[in-house]
Amino acid sequence: MSERVILCIGTKKGLFVAESATKRDSFSLRGPFGSGVAVYTALIDLRDEPLIYASSCNAFFGMKILRSTDIGKEFSETQSAPAFPQEDGRALANIWALEAGNDSTELWCGVEPAALFRSYDGGDSWELVPGISNHKHARQWEPGGGGLCLHTILCNQNRMHLGISTGGHYLSEDGGETFAASNRGIGAGFLPDPYPEFGQCVHKIASHPDASGRLYMQNHGGWPERPGIGVLRSDDYGHTWRSIADGLPSDFGLPIVTHPHAPDTVYVMPLETSTRTCPGGAPAVWRSESGGGSWQRLGRGLPGRQSYFTVLRDAMAFDELAVPALYFGTTTGQLWIGRDGGEEWSCLFDSLPPINCVKVAVV
Amino acid sequence: MQIPSALCNYAGCGSELALEAATVGMALVQLKQSNDSLYRSICDETGAVRRHVNLFVNSANIRDLAAFDTRLQPGDVIIVLPAVSGGSTCPNA
Numbered sequence: 001m002s003e004r005v006i007l008c009i010g011t012k013k014g015l016f017v018a019e020s021a022t023k024r025d026s027f028s029l030r031g032p033f034g035s036g037v038a039v040y041t042a043l044i045d046l047r048d049e050p051l052i053y054a055s056s057c058n059a060f061f062g063m064k065i066l067r068s069t070d071i072g073k074e075f076s077e078t079q080s081a082p083a084f085p086q087e088d089g090r091a092l093a094n095i096w097a098l099e100a101g102n103d104s105t106e107l108w109c110g111v112e113p114a115a116l117f118r119s120y121d122g123g124d125s126w127e128l129v130p131g132i133s134n135h136k137h138a139r140q141w142e143p144g145g146g147g148l149c150l151h152t153i154l155c156n157q158n159r160m161h162l163g164i165s166t167g168g169h170y171l172s173e174d175g176g177e178t179f180a181a182s183n184r185g186i187g188a189g190f191l192p193d194p195y196p197e198f199g200q201c202v203h204k205i206a207s208h209p210d211a212s213g214r215l216y217m218q219n220h221g222g223w224p225e226r227p228g229i230g231v232l233r234s235d236d237y238g239h240t241w242r243s244i245a246d247g248l249p250s251d252f253g254l255p256i257v258t259h260p261h262a263p264d265t266v267y268v269m270p271l272e273t274s275t276r277t278c279p280g281g282a283p284a285v286w287r288s289e290s291g292g293g294s295w296q297r298l299g300r301g302l303p304g305r306q307s308y309f310t311v312l313r314d315a316m317a318f319d320e321l322a323v324p325a326l327y328f329g330t331t332t333g334q335l336w337i338g339r340d341g342g343e344e345w346s347c348l349f350d351s352l353p354p355i356n357c358v359k360v361a362v363v
Numbered sequence: 364m365q366i367p368s369a370l371c372n373y374a375g376c377g378s379e380l381a382l383e384a385a386t387v388g389m390a391l392v393q394l395k396q397s398n399d400s401l402y403r404s405i406c407d408e409t410g411a412v413r414r415h416v417n418l419f420v421n422s423a424n425i426r427d428l429a430a431f432d433t434r435l436q437p438g439d440v441i442i443v444l445p446a447v448s449g450g451s452t453c454p455n456a
Binding site: 062083084085086088089091 | 404405407
């Protein structure tokens with residue numbers, strides 16, 4: 001069978017799966033799976049036979065992990081979802097991140113309240129990862145606007161980067177056994193100490209497989225008294241960070257992604273701080289091809305006015321075709337495709353439920 | 364125990380369940396042993412009733428009675444109902 005582009009679109013009312021030939025002229029849509037229940041994260045796992053995982057976060061009756069073995073035609077529940085030990089005292093409120101681990105059945109899961117779980121059997125059983133979940137800082141973290149969530153998990157062999165809102169960036173260099181706060185250069189506009197040891201409201205972190213040690217971060221910016229703390233870069237595996245926000249219309253935003261074939265090329269979606277919507281009602285993705293040295297507005301095809309959506313932290317993603325497309329979903333239920341790396345935008349779906357996350361793979 | 368249809372669909376269970384227990388708490392322990400999936404949909408991992416779920420014994424909410432210590436008589440019905448919760452603070456609204 002020829003290659004297909006698969007989009008997983010996690011919404012407030014369930015998971016949708018869109019599929020297209022690699023020309024990406026038109027996408028068919030199926031779903032919703034887990035109908036009526038919010039999906040905050042999904043994972044298209046290509047390590048072996050393709051699997052799709054999605055969180056299904058029912059505010060009434062609890063959390064599930066859904067799994068598909070047929071590229072999103074049907075989903076069934078895994079045997080269990082992450083759960084805190086009873087004596088811990090915390091109760092799972094949401095599932096924010098699912099990521100593939102080092103071997104073919106290892107999964108990592110970030111949750112609210114901020115904690116990390118690990119599965120060795122493809123999501124059928126889960127164990128709490130104490131190195132971060134019971135970290136000495138853990139009971140001092142505070143919830144951000146989205147809740148106290150562990151939303152970013154970046155794995156590269158024994159090195160792991162976690163993003164916690166509001167906890168900051170935590171780094172493990174021993175495969176997730178121990179973690180240390182690693183926030184030098186990451187600011188916080190809502191604390192008296194502008195550069196605390198931990199407690200920053202990190203929104204998202206991105207890496208690139210071809211740029212060893214390079215990380216990009218969308219932090220909670222938009223503070224007039226502390227300009228430039230919103231968009232950051234590290235070149236030493238996250239030990240220190242520096243601002244790359246110069247040239248952006250706002251350093252507030254939620255997602256940040258890298259170009260799949262160019263580690264110096266990074267994308268953000270600046271939002272007005274006060275409203276968390278598109279500046280001036282005219283949405284645009286901003287791209288830097290110089291690792292944050294300068295920025296270019298990519299708005300061709302997007303509405304020029306009267307458009308006030310938000311793009312959430314996990315709602316922007318690239319496919320990995322030779323000429324890749326960038327996708328983002330909005331809180332107003334639109335799914336946009338930016339062909340040729342975001343040069344030209346068009347709307348694929350106009351009336352989905354509010355979109356929480358977008359994941360893409362070529363299968 | 365009466366289970367609402369929304370939970371029947373979610374937990375894959377029937378709408379009624381017969382239990383023999385002296386208190387609501389003991390009924391939930393019995394439920395945990397017989398149908399852990401349904402129990403976990405009613406109670407979180409700390410053992411508390413989920414935030415957006417209410418348990419009634421006949422027509423009274425157990426929070427207005429003796430909570431898990433509420434005593435049961437033969438023929439009493441524990442009714443599980445999702446709360447009328449919504450708006451911006453409810454993630455599934």
